[in-house]
Amino acid sequence: MLEREYKICCNCIMDSSDQNIVFDDRGYCDYCNNYKSIILPNWQTDAIGRNKLIQLSENIKATSSDSDFNCIIGLSGGLDSSYAAYVAKEMMGLRPLLFHVDAGWNTDQAVSNIEKLVDGLDLELYTEVIDWEEMKDLQVAFLRSGIPDQDLPQDAAFFSALYRFAKKHNIKHVITGSNFSTECCREPEEWGGYLGIDKLLFGDIHRQFGNKPLKTFPLTDILIYKLYYQMILGMKIHHPLNLVPFIKKDAEDELERHFGWQRFQHKHHESRFTRFYEDYWLPRRFGFHKRRAHFSSLIQTGQMSREVALERIARPEMDEHFLRQEFEYVAHKLDLTVNELQLIFDSPKKTFRDYRNKHWMIGLGASITRIIGNEKRFFR
Ligand SMILES: [Zn+2]
Numbered sequence: 001m002l003e004r005e006y007k008i009c010c011n012c013i014m015d016s017s018d019q020n021i022v023f024d025d026r027g028y029c030d031y032c033n034n035y036k037s038i039i040l041p042n043w044q045t046d047a048i049g050r051n052k053l054i055q056l057s058e059n060i061k062a063t064s065s066d067s068d069f070n071c072i073i074g075l076s077g078g079l080d081s082s083y084a085a086y087v088a089k090e091m092m093g094l095r096p097l098l099f100h101v102d103a104g105w106n107t108d109q110a111v112s113n114i115e116k117l118v119d120g121l122d123l124e125l126y127t128e129v130i131d132w133e134e135m136k137d138l139q140v141a142f143l144r145s146g147i148p149d150q151d152l153p154q155d156a157a158f159f160s161a162l163y164r165f166a167k168k169h170n171i172k173h174v175i176t177g178s179n180f181s182t183e184c185c186r187e188p189e190e191w192g193g194y195l196g197i198d199k200l201l202f203g204d205i206h207r208q209f210g211n212k213p214l215k216t217f218p219l220t221d222i223l224i225y226k227l228y229y230q231m232i233l234g235m236k237i238h239h240p241l242n243l244v245p246f247i248k249k250d251a252e253d254e255l256e257r258h259f260g261w262q263r264f265q266h267k268h269h270e271s272r273f274t275r276f277y278e279d280y281w282l283p284r285r286f287g288f289h290k291r292r293a294h295f296s297s298l299i300q301t302g303q304m305s306r307e308v309a310l311e312r313i314a315r316p317e318m319d320e321h322f323l324r325q326e327f328e329y330v331a332h333k334l335d336l337t338v339n340e341l342q343l344i345f346d347s348p349k350k351t352f353r354d355y356r357n358k359h360w361m362i363g364l365g366a367s368i369t370r371i372i373g374n375e376k377r378f379f380r
Contacts, residue, residue: 011027014292063173069096076100082117083251089123102127137206138206141210148286157218163235174236179239181246190288192290195362273330
């Protein structure tokens with residue numbers, strides 16, 4: 001197979017490491033064009049957004065049954081979910097339950113941010129702790145599977161636990177920190193961003209490479225939470241950060257000023273595993289830089305210059321010595337020797353297509369969501 005010629009967008013920094021990227025005559029990529037033609041016209045943070053935020057808040061208050069809280073927010077301690085909690089309480093006047101899932105990889109800074117927000121906003125926090133032996137077994141199984149999507153076990157734990165809790169307690173409204181401002185350029189699926197929680201894929205990988213039965217690990221299939229929870233039970237997912245001005249640096253300053261919340265060096269650094277995975281495992285084993293999409297979102301929304309982004313992407317976010325230490329930390333935490341983790345790192349590369357999955361079905365669902373207009377970002 002011929003190697004494609006290297007090409008990078010002349011507006012953002014997405015490049016041909018996304019093998020399906022398309023450039024127009026000006027050299028703009030399809031992410032930039034999607035932003036201009038689809039996202040921007042549907043994104044109002046002025047008076048229109050303000051009105052929508054008030055309507056949303058009234059709707060949530062009127063349709064929530066529980067008297068203690070009227071919505072739930074999954075809180076990681078990172079910027080987006082922290083700011084969503086702030087907006088929900090202070091701007092929307094809601095009484096959210098803050099829901100945190102401890103999958104064993106919290107950084108001290110994430111824990112400290114969560115504590116500060118809980119105190120400062122005077123909200124209730126519920127923490128679900130994932131059984132570490134099961135978490136570890138699933139993560140090692142995923143590592144041995146050789147696929148790029150190494151954050152699926154954590155993602156599955158976070159979302160499944162939240163949805164299950166919401167269903168059990170009849171909470172109809174889920175508030176997320178998902179937003180256009182810092183996430184309008186979504187990395188392609190090939191870069192380890194499998195589209196949802198697929199029990200068939202988890203089952204096959206764990207059957208081949210796992211050792212312990214998953215007795216308590218929360219695993220709710222995408223079809224259950226999209227079709228049953230959302231369409232039948234009427235659970236609603238809201239994105240209030242798209243209705244208010246949400247500028248990364250300003251939001252960080254605001255949280256710092258009000259709560260002593262501390263900013264992270266980069267997105268997703270609240271989890272020690274995710275930081276290692278995105279800064280070491282994924283770029284070095286597969287050549288995929290999620291930061292390319294993170295920075296491109298900031299460029300498209302005018303929060304970062306292309307020059308600064310190119311400079312940042314040219315080297316890892318963390319220094320070499322630190323990354324080496326993290327390699328050892330991750331190995332030991334997963335009960336592997338450094339050598340064993342290195343052998344896994346050097347093993348043949350696989351994709352989800354090497355395992356049983358129902359990707360076609362999830363892809364079809366994502367296409368429909370995009371056609372009916374509920375999703376403005378690219379999914380590929
Ligand atoms: Zn671009």
